[in-house]
Amino acid sequence: MSLLTVGTVAFDTIETPYGKVDYVVGGASLYASWAATFFADNVHMISIIGEDFPDSELKALESRGATTEGIERVPGGKSFYWAGKYNDDMISRETLVTDLNVLADFDPVIPESGKQADYVLLGNLTPAVQNAVLDQLEGTPKLIVLDTMNFWIDVAREELDKVISRVDLLTINDEEARMLSGERSLVKSAKIIMESGPKYLIIKKGEHGAMLFHKDDIFYVPAMPIPEVIDPTGAGDTFAGGMLGYIASQGKVDFETIKTGIVYGSAAASYCVEDFSNDKLKSISKEDILTRVAKFKKLVEFKS
Amino acid sequence: MSLLTVGTVAFDTIETPYGKVDYVVGGASLYASWAATFFADNVHMISIIGEDFPDSELKALESRGATTEGIERVPGGKSFYWAGKYNDDMISRETLVTDLNVLADFDPVIPESGKQADYVLLGNLTPAVQNAVLDQLEGTPKLIVLDTMNFWIDVAREELDKVISRVDLLTINDEEARMLSGERSLVKSAKIIMESGPKYLIIKKGEHGAMLFHKDDIFYVPAMPIPEVIDPTGAGDTFAGGMLGYIASQGKVDFETIKTGIVYGSAAASYCVEDFSNDKLKSISKEDILTRVAKFKKLVEFKS
Numbered sequence: 001m002s003l004l005t006v007g008t009v010a011f012d013t014i015e016t017p018y019g020k021v022d023y024v025v026g027g028a029s030l031y032a033s034w035a036a037t038f039f040a041d042n043v044h045m046i047s048i049i050g051e052d053f054p055d056s057e058l059k060a061l062e063s064r065g066a067t068t069e070g071i072e073r074v075p076g077g078k079s080f081y082w083a084g085k086y087n088d089d090m091i092s093r094e095t096l097v098t099d100l101n102v103l104a105d106f107d108p109v110i111p112e113s114g115k116q117a118d119y120v121l122l123g124n125l126t127p128a129v130q131n132a133v134l135d136q137l138e139g140t141p142k143l144i145v146l147d148t149m150n151f152w153i154d155v156a157r158e159e160l161d162k163v164i165s166r167v168d169l170l171t172i173n174d175e176e177a178r179m180l181s182g183e184r185s186l187v188k189s190a191k192i193i194m195e196s197g198p199k200y201l202i203i204k205k206g207e208h209g210a211m212l213f214h215k216d217d218i219f220y221v222p223a224m225p226i227p228e229v230i231d232p233t234g235a236g237d238t239f240a241g242g243m244l245g246y247i248a249s250q251g252k253v254d255f256e257t258i259k260t261g262i263v264y265g266s267a268a269a270s271y272c273v274e275d276f277s278n279d280k281l282k283s284i285s286k287e288d289i290l291t292r293v294a295k296f297k298k299l300v301e302f303k304s
Numbered sequence: 305m306s307l308l309t310v311g312t313v314a315f316d317t318i319e320t321p322y323g324k325v326d327y328v329v330g331g332a333s334l335y336a337s338w339a340a341t342f343f344a345d346n347v348h349m350i351s352i353i354g355e356d357f358p359d360s361e362l363k364a365l366e367s368r369g370a371t372t373e374g375i376e377r378v379p380g381g382k383s384f385y386w387a388g389k390y391n392d393d394m395i396s397r398e399t400l401v402t403d404l405n406v407l408a409d410f411d412p413v414i415p416e417s418g419k420q421a422d423y424v425l426l427g428n429l430t431p432a433v434q435n436a437v438l439d440q441l442e443g444t445p446k447l448i449v450l451d452t453m454n455f456w457i458d459v460a461r462e463e464l465d466k467v468i469s470r471v472d473l474l475t476i477n478d479e480e481a482r483m484l485s486g487e488r489s490l491v492k493s494a495k496i497i498m499e500s501g502p503k504y505l506i507i508k509k510g511e512h513g514a515m516l517f518h519k520d521d522i523f524y525v526p527a528m529p530i531p532e533v534i535d536p537t538g539a540g541d542t543f544a545g546g547m548l549g550y551i552a553s554q555g556k557v558d559f560e561t562i563k564t565g566i567v568y569g570s571a572a573a574s575y576c577v578e579d580f581s582n583d584k585l586k587s588i589s590k591e592d593i594l595t596r597v598a599k600f601k602k603l604v605e606f607k608s
Contacts, residue, residue, distance in 0.1 A: 017488075088488065184321075184392065187531045208512035211529065220603050222524040225515065227491045259606040293608050299524050300604040302563040304597050 002042040003248045004114050005032045005241060006133050007123025007147075008103060009047040009071060013083035014276060016090065018230045024277035025057050027080065028123030028147070029071075031234035032241030034278050035268040036121075037064035038286045039245035044114035046070040046133065048106045050077035060282070069111045077102040090229050091206055110136045119248045120144045121240055122167070127152055127159040134166055143253045145169045145244055146198070147236065153179050165197035169258070171240055173204045186211065187218075200258060204236060212255075212262055219259045222299060224270035224292060231276045235269040238281065242268030242289070267292035306346040307552045308418050309336045309545060310437050311427025311451075312407060313351040313375060317387035318580060320394065322534045328581035329361050331384065332427030332451070333375075335538035336545030338582050339572040340425075341368035342590045343549035348418035350374040350437065352410045354381035364586070373415045381406040394533050395510055414440045423552045424448045425544055426471070431456055431463040438470050447557045449473045449548055450502070451540065457483050469501035473562070475544055477508045490515065491522075504562060508540060516559075516566055523563045526603060528574035528596060535580045539573040542585065546572030546593070571596035 007028025014021050029047045036043050043066040051073065058068045083097035106129055116139035122130040124147045134144070146167040152160045153176060164170060170193065174186060181189035190201050190213035201213040207229070209222040243258070243265030250257050267289045274280045311332025318325050333351045340347050347370040355377065362372045387401035410433055420443035426434040428451045438448070450471040456464045457480060468474060474497065478490060485493035494505050494517035505517040511533070513526040547562070547569030554561050571593045578584045 090488070184394070185531055185533075187529050205512065208509065209526070218529050218603060219606070220526040220529070221606075222513070222526065225491050225522050225524070227489055229489075256607060260608060263606055263608065297606070297608055299522060302523070302525075302567055302601070303560060304564060304567065304601055 001040070001119075001248055001251060002044060002114065002117045003036055003040050003119040003121070003244060004044045004046060004110070004117035005029045005036065005121045005123060006046040006108060006130070007032060007121075007125060007237065008080050009045070009049050009053065010080035010082065011052075012081075012233060012277070013097070014231055014233050015085040016231050017086070017088055018228070019276070021276045025054070026082070026234055026277060028125075028237040030057070030061070031237035031272065031278060032121055032123060032244075033061055033066050034064070034281050035238040035241035035265070035272075036245030036248070037061070037066055038242065038268065038289055039264070040119075040248040041065040043067065043245070044070055044111070044117060046108050046110060046114065048072045048074065048102050048108075050074055050079040050102045053079045067113065070109070070114055072109070074102045086232065090232055108133050108136075115139065118142045119244050121244050122146045122163070123237060123240075124149050127156050127163045130163045131159065131166070134163070143168050143244070143247060145171065145240060147171050147240055148176070150176050150179060161196065167198055168253075169200040169202065170198040171202040171204060171236070173206070177201075177203050202262065204239070206232075210239070210262060210266065212258060214255045214258070217255055219255075219262065221262050221266050221296065224266065224296065224299070226270060226274065229273045232273050234278065235273050238272040239265040239269040241265070263293055263296050264289060267296060305344070305423075305552055305555060306348060306418065306421045307340055307344050307423040307425070307548060308348045308350060308414070308421035309333045309340065309425045309427060310350040310412060310434070311336060311425075311429060311541065312384050313349070313353050313357065314384035314386065315356075316385075316537060316581070317401070318535055318537050319389040320535050321390070321392055322532070323580070325580045327385075329358070330386070330538055330581060332429075332541040334361070334365075335541035335576065335582060336425055336427060336548075337365055337370050338368070338585050339542040339545035339569070339576075340549030340552070341365065341370055342546065342572065342593055343568070344423075344552040345369045347371065347549070348374055348415070348421060350412050350414060350418065352376045352378065352406050352412075354378055354383040354406050357383045371417065374413070374418055376413070378406045390536065394536055412437050412440075419443065422446045423548050425548050426450045426467070427541060427544075428453050431460050431467045434467045435463065435470070438467065447472050447548070447551060449475065449544060451475050451544055452480070454480050454483060465500065471502055472557075473504040473506065474502040475506040475508060475540070477510070481505075481507050506566065508543070510536075514543070514566060514570065516562060518559045518562070521559055523559075523566065525566050525570050525600065528570065528600065528603070530574055530578060533577045536577050538582065539577050542576040543569040543573040545569070567597055567600050568593060571600060
């Protein structure tokens with residue numbers, strides 16, 4: 001069993017109503033791999049960083065079982081950098097700076113050790129890069145998960161459609177589902193999107209939770225109500241990584257396993273947002289996630 | 305066991321992306337009583353109507369077990385009338401006409417038969433009228449439910465605070481919870497609001513479902529994903545009426561019973577929005593609601 005995460009490993013400067021942090025570590029592959037390694041061994045990270053990225057963060061991931069061989073370090077280069085400010089609603093945000101830096105020339109190369117990956121998570125990146133990763137896979141993955149965003153729907157629709165047709169599970173938010181399908185109804189959107197390739201679709205609704213679609217079945221998981229969301233950055237990647245890590249640990253892919261995976265991913269994400277960067281994820285254990293999974297069960301259970 | 309609903313019985317003109325209907329029946333007490341009578345006998349309606357309101361609609365409610373003795377009919381008067389248009393998102397809406405008509409002089413009088421009500425639903429009305437209803441009760445209700453809206457928070461805060469302090473369960477939407485408490489976090493809002501009186505708080509989130517708060521416990525029910533919402537008018541009242549009707553049928557009030565009641569209310573509301581006015585509610589049976597309650601269970605169940 002091996003799991004591959006592809007995505008940024010980067011620096012973020014984040015301002016929320018709760019404070020501001022400068023040049024903290026972040027990125028889709030970093031959050032996803034951190035979450036996946038709660039459950040899965042043998043997590044291969046595919047990314048690109050500059051000379052500035054702290055070795056200690058990679059060592060911390062390696063000590064959790066991740067392989068960072070697939071992270072290219074560009075001598076003299078600078079890591080991808082994003083700066084943003086969240087509004088009071090903690091949902092909408094303003095991007096202040098996007099410096100692609102080394103990401104501008106990202107041409108992912110999967111090391112031999114990762115080419116047979118059973119589980120693949122394509123984090124939000126240009127669809128051409130996501131397709132280039134799939135081209136290099138040599139095994140038959142049990143589950144390929146794709147994350148994307150509105151920007152790629154707007155500017156790279158053709159290449160995006162191609163990668164969507166090649167994956168098993170797509171995760172997008174509600175507005176993106178409506179953009180992709182041209183349908184207001186999420187139930188109808190889901191049908192249209194699944195006809196274009198993915199057997200499974202997750203529609204993320206931020207503070208309102210997430211929905212999983214598969215054929216005519218629907219599963220709904222709320223977001224864990226927590227007193228204070230400090231920083232939503234990375235929640236989606238943590239969700240996806242935690243989910244896929246759980247699924248990989250089960251060794252099988254079906255609706256029931258993905259449902260439980262989504263709850264595990266939501267539990268991991270609910271911790272992620274309780275502090276800036278991956279600070280909270282660093283302070284919790286697998287047992288903490290299990291405790292919160294039990295809370296999710298209690299949150300929705302009723303007698304009928 | 306008896307249940308009292310107080311609220312409008314009225315005409316609506318509604319336009320949604322799916323069509324337009326003119327002068328259809330509506331109103332909080334009408335929707336709530338229709339939903340409550342799926343489960344509860346002995347539902348007393350307290351409202352006011354003009355000479356124009358169709359007798360057939362009252363007869364239909366009576367044939368379901370409702371008592372309309374408490375609906376004052378004003379000779380020569382016109383019933384409350386609301387006209388509105390929903391935007392494409394089916395959430396935001398524009399009010400085109402509000403004619404109070406007979407509602408302007410609504411001074412509710414509870415008939416003797418209703419004064420010992422065990423379950424009371426105060427539909428959205430001016431808080432002074434809601435307090436006037438509570439003043440007339442002679443028994444010891446097991447559960448008093450209050451619905452209100454942002455308008456009253458803005459213009460009648462003092463009178464609203466008074467009625468809030470007198471009820472057991474308050475239902476409001478997420479933005480109203482934030483207005484009432486001055487807190488962004490719903491978990492913190494809930495604590496603040498419950499300190500002002502209600503032991504239970506329901507925060508409605510429209511297409512994202514609803515949350516029940518009680519002490520440190522939280523229950524979350526999603527909205528049933530349906531392919532097409534035709535008309536959201538009356539969904540909140542149907543939800544409250546269905547919930548309270550179920551609770552009344554159980555004869556006890558505790559967190560577990562209210563949880564299940566919320567699912568029953570959500571099931572009723574999910575039918576309500578599938579057609580204009582109370583058209584869909586007229587075509588379904590109690591068994592249809594039970595079928596959807598089972599769907600709610602399936603929607604959130606997972607193995608852990």
